[in-house]
Amino acid sequence: MxxxxxxxxxxxxxxxxxxxxxxxxxxxxxxxxxxxxxxxxxxxxxxxxxxxxxxxxxxxxxxxxxxxxxxxxxxxxxxxxxxxxxxxxxxxxxxxxxxxxxxxxxxxxxxxxxxxxxxxxxxxxxxxxxxxxxxxxxxxxxxxxxxxxxxxxxxxxxxxxxxxxxxxxxxxxxxxxxxxxxxxxxxxxxxxxxxxxxxxxxxxxxxxxxxxxxxxxxxxxxxxxxxxxxxxxxxxxxxxxxxxxxxxxxxxxxxxxxxxxxxxxxxxxxxxxxxxxxxxxxxxxxxxxTARAFSISGEGRALFSFLTGRGRIGRRFAPRFWEVESSLGRERTLYVVVCKKWHVAKRLVEQAGARAGIPRVEYLFNELCPLPALGGIETTLSKRNRHRRALLRMLFDYHRTDRLLICVDPAEFELLRDLSADRVDARILEIECDFTDDYLIGHARRVGLAGEQSPAGVIERLLPTIRFDLKFESDRMRDAGFPAFEHIRQGATPRENALPIARFLGVDRDLAHEIAATEYLFLD
The missing domain is CATH 3.90.550 (Spore Coat Polysaccharide Biosynthesis Protein SpsA; Chain A)
Incomplete structure (x- = not known):
């Protein structure tokens, strides 16, 4: 020994x-x-x-x-x-x-x-x-x-x-x-x-x-x-x-x-x-x-980076991801659906795109969702994020449209701010979801803040921070004063959500109500 x-x-x-x-x-x-x-x-x-x-x-x-x-x-x-x-x-x-x-x-x-x-x-x-x-x-x-x-x-x-x-x-x-x-x-x-x-x-x-x-x-x-x-x-x-x-x-x-x-x-x-x-x-x-068993979760460094990084929101230590390029175009409309629950945003985008006839792309800057061949810029997330405006312009051109519907994670605040500052008609729709403790635990595991074996005490102390972080992302968007910002929420009725959807998409309230009434929209 x-x-x-x-x-x-x-x-x-x-x-x-x-x-x-x-x-x-x-x-x-x-x-x-x-x-x-x-x-x-x-x-x-x-x-x-x-x-x-x-x-x-x-x-x-x-x-x-x-x-x-x-x-x-x-x-x-x-x-x-x-x-x-x-x-x-x-x-x-x-x-x-x-x-x-x-x-x-x-x-x-x-x-x-x-x-x-x-x-x-x-x-x-x-x-x-x-x-x-x-x-x-x-x-x-x-x-x-x-x-x-x-x-x-x-x-x-x-x-x-x-x-x-x-x-x-x-x-x-x-x-x-x-x-x-x-x-x-x-x-x-x-x-x-x-x-x-x-x-x-x-x-x-x-x-x-x-x-x-x-x-x-x-x-x-x-x-x-x-x-x-x-x-x-x-x-x-x-x-x-x-x-x-x-x-x-x-x-x-x-x-x-x-x-x-x-x-x-x-x-x-x-x-x-x-x-x-x-x-x-x-x-x-x-x-x-003796005979003590240990559950190894290994989330310590990721958890520390997450918690200490909360105070850095809004401060710059490097150039923006968004390059200073030509505008997306004054005559174009970009519809941006923002939601932390990606499956909810994807469902709404699917319904809205199909019913309103708008080409749609899901979380193109957050995951490798399918994109058409665009000369290699679409192949990796790092390339997509280095050339965001160029990618969006190419997607407008590829679909031969002046309208494009995309999904964005609420953590991408700088992207939202830059889009709103562009000459393009950028419209933002936030989807506010309810978050159970089980969902937040799953979220923490997906992003590496916790593991399957993380002690219950660690999880218990982490949940309020994650919940506050999600609320902070939402409040930051609402306080930003985006010129075309709409908001729907899980607890509202389809009739209540129909009006902001109608304003966001520029469609009549009946069509917006059909989208809002999608039966499985908010299901986890």
């Missing part, structure tokens, strides 16, 4: 470190601690004294003063790894964690997980082509020498960088290494760790190179493991669940995240709020449980 040596990097909260180390060693595993040399010597002595009687706990022989983005973080890791290799010959795996990490599975589950495959778990993707770095310095992290701390000595850091660029003082990446990048939180087998340590002893020139790269904790182990271990023995993923905000800051977990965390396909989570006392207690108790 797997025997884990946890490589614990920490710099604060001595009581938390003591509790964490004892918990991890209590199930037959080991812990090697590096306590930042910048932290209090009294705190370190307190930790050493409290854990001195536990033979499954060791300390790095040398404490390093750590700084973000510096080689010191890798140096500290290596010190703790060396101590663990020497102190725990029984250890089969070395799992790197921080003082902010806690298990989100039982020790039994973690051991079984590591026993299942003889592989290393480390996120390791190509530095130059993967797109892992979203913003800021890329190749310059490597080809220039970074000897100052960017956060503590910002002026010196950037002045040194500017001087090197001006003088062309670049350097080459070691020729036999493919530079890789990924999360610093990994779990490696003993033979891999020993191979890395031997490489460090045998290749001092490579060590000198990494010591002056920027943020080497994201590249050092990631590159060496990929260099030393066959691809088939690497799972390019971190076993620790972590997320980052759009500003590059780690997402913090609190007491109400317990169910969500247990549903993720990871072994530990980072980072747990120091104030989340209840969450820390429950996760600590979880570690010791």
């Amino acid at each position: 797997a025997k884990i040596a946890f490589i614990l990097l920490t710099h604060k909260d001595p009581e938390g470190v003591i509790s964490q180390a004892r918990r991890l060693s209590s199930e037959g595993d080991f812990v090697s601690i590096h306590f930042d040399a910048r932290a209090s010597q009294a705190d370190f002595a307190r930790i050493q004294t409290a854990l001195a009687d536990d033979p499954a706990i060791a300390f790095a022989r040398r404490r390093v003063k750590c700084g973000w983005g510096e080689w010191s973080l890798v140096a500290a890791t290596l010190e703790a790894v060396k101590a663990a290799v020497d102190a725990f010959p029984q250890a089969t795996h070395f799992y790197m964690i921080s003082g902010d990490c806690l298990p989100i599975k039982t020790a039994e589950y973690v051991h079984d997980f590591l026993d299942a495959e003889d592989v290393d778990y480390i996120e390791s993707v190509d530095f130059f082509t993967s797109g892992w770095i979203k913003t800021g310095m890329r190749e310059d992290r490597l080809i220039y020498r970074h000897v100052f701390n960017e956060r503590q000595s910002k002026w010196l850091f950037y002045k040194s960088y500017e001087i090197q660029r001006a003088l062309g003082l670049t350097r080459k990446v070691p020729e036999d290494l493919q530079m890789m990048i990924g999360s610093q939180w990994w779990c490696l087998r003993r033979q891999t760790v020993e191979a890395v340590l031997e490489f460090c002893r045998a290749r001092p020139a490579v060590m000198r190179f990494f010591k002056t790269t920027w943020i080497p904790d994201e590249t050092f182990f990631q590159t060496l493991v990929r260099h030393l271990v066959p691809d088939r023995e690497i799972r390019s993923r971190t076993p620790t669940f972590l997320m980052f905000t759009d500003y590059g800051m780690p997402v913090t977990f609190y007491n109400d995240h317990y169910d969500l965390l247990l549903g993720q396909d990871f072994l530990f989570a980072r980072k747990i709020s120091p104030d989340a006392a209840d969450l820390k207690t429950r996760l600590g108790e979880l570690w010791h449980e």
Whole structure:
């Protein structure tokens, strides 16, 4: 069975470190601690004294003063790894964690997980082509020498960088290494760790190179493991669940995240709020449980993106999808049916198109609904959305008509606003539907916010947000002041819905009533 040596990097909260180390060693595993040399010597002595009687706990022989983005973080890791290799010959795996990490599975589950495959778990993707770095310095992290701390000595850091660029003082990446990048939180087998340590002893020139790269904790182990271990023995993923905000800051977990965390396909989570006392207690108790089954839903990152993205509505961080092209035509009429329940909109469009004689296309910008051959622009959603006006003009021309009926999801607010600003006669009909909890749960699963195994507590907290989001989309349309906007609703009678349909389509009320009275229109 797997025997884990946890490589614990920490710099604060001595009581938390003591509790964490004892918990991890209590199930037959080991812990090697590096306590930042910048932290209090009294705190370190307190930790050493409290854990001195536990033979499954060791300390790095040398404490390093750590700084973000510096080689010191890798140096500290290596010190703790060396101590663990020497102190725990029984250890089969070395799992790197921080003082902010806690298990989100039982020790039994973690051991079984590591026993299942003889592989290393480390996120390791190509530095130059993967797109892992979203913003800021890329190749310059490597080809220039970074000897100052960017956060503590910002002026010196950037002045040194500017001087090197001006003088062309670049350097080459070691020729036999493919530079890789990924999360610093990994779990490696003993033979891999020993191979890395031997490489460090045998290749001092490579060590000198990494010591002056920027943020080497994201590249050092990631590159060496990929260099030393066959691809088939690497799972390019971190076993620790972590997320980052759009500003590059780690997402913090609190007491109400317990169910969500247990549903993720990871072994530990980072980072747990120091104030989340209840969450820390429950996760600590979880570690010791046996025969615990876990339902893996894996919706954490999609859910976070959805919830945090709500505040960005209306703000621009890139050019519009809608290109500045010539008008669709003043003499043309575009009928836009907007509905979150796509099957309802499709039924109404089918009835309206057939009875009023208007060519119709369904959600052409949201799904690959059938379109005629238009020279390739219709083949993918990305092409359709890059050239929206061109696509619509071609559809008008293809059908040899001045009238076209389409469906749009209410989330496409920018599209609706641009259509209304065009010289075309753009008419919008919103269909307001009723949403049961079961429908919203199904919607959450369809869009990846929840899975079949998502805990009931997660779903229960998610439903009000989704319901509010749908209401927000509707209110936003009604408040936009579109010049030709109509609205029908599921709870109204066909007679009540007939008038807005008649105005929308420009037909008489009897025909509109026939459309509104479609028997199965709102059925789920």
